[in-house]
Amino acid sequence: MREAAFVKQNKDKWNKFERVIQNNMNIPPEELSALYLEVTDHLSYAQTFYPNSNTLQYLNSLSSRAHQKIYKSKRESRNRFITFFTKEFPLEFYHYQKQLLIAFLCFMLFAVVGWYSAGSDQSFVRAIMGDAYVNMTLENIENNDPMAVYKEMSEMNMFLGITVNNIKVGLFAFVLGLFFGIGTIYIIMQNAIMLGSFQYFFYEKGLLWESVRTIWIHGTIEISVIIVAACAGLIVGKGILFPGTFSRMASFINGVKVGLKVVLSTVPFFVIAGFLESFVTRHTEMPDWLAILIISLSLALILFYYVYYPIHLNKLQSKDAEIHSV
Secondary structure, eight states: OOHHHHHHHHHHHHHHHHHHHHTTOOOOHHHHHHHHHHHHHHHHHHHHHSTTOHHHHHHHHHHHHHHHHHHHHSOOOTTHHHHIIIIIHHHHHGGGHHHHHHHHHHHHHHHHHHHHHHHHOTTHHHHHHOHHHHHHHHHHHHTTOTTGGGGSSOHHHHHHHHHHHHHHHHHHHHHGGGTTTHHHHHHHHHHHHHHHHHHHHHHHTTOHHHHHHHHHHHHHHHHHHHHHHHHHHHHHHHHHHOOTTSOHHHHHHHHHHHHHHHHHHHHHHHHHHHHIIIIITTOTTSOHHHHHHHHHHHHHHHHIIIIIHHHHHHHHHHHHHHHHHO
């Protein structure tokens, strides 16, 4: 069957199902499940005969949203908090890997700009980091303790201050997505240029490795989840600019809901990053192998939860949908 004929034949069913989901209509879970199985059957057919088509993308999105509604229609369990992080969020986040990649590439681009600018203009680092911070760091370098800034505050005060500040940065990256995603790009630019110029500063002083092995103990998770929070802002911006088959308002509301879930997912990671920066990073005397191990495990955790795990869960869900559609 040609794709156009397939769409024409089933369009009314899909529109009906979409109205049920979009308007949050209260129908029996059994009836909703029956509709869901029919859509997943069409999804399986489209995967076979119309790969990489708009029809496939639409049905995949519709199936995912239906799954979430069915899941929410069930009685809430005591483990809802756990299932949000282990199943609900990763399944939904799978559909926004493109926004995550865009946020990552933008961050890398602006980090390179920060590095290059610091190398081209000696006053750039002071303009970005501030004279007080640069002077303090130069003094620490003269005292043979370039990373002493991480030892000045008490562990608990530092933990609370850094964690709250990082969560605020994540929320700003999300909320500023309301400005068509441009505000989110600004947050990415601001943080990435600061990082790039900061790292060049230590490179120029012959302390690049010392800074990397120290800063990235906490920075691996901290910077990664800032990028994830920026992804949330881009999701909101996309919902406004590219509503697709939905009304612009419905697309915007869905984008805000998804973005909020993305930001919520970053909170535990910001807490971990704050703990590492306050209680672990200050131990600059630790051997290189231990610093490298912490950095590697942190990177593996981020890649697993935000990249591999959503893809893995989606594959399991697709297989389950195909089994039920047979």
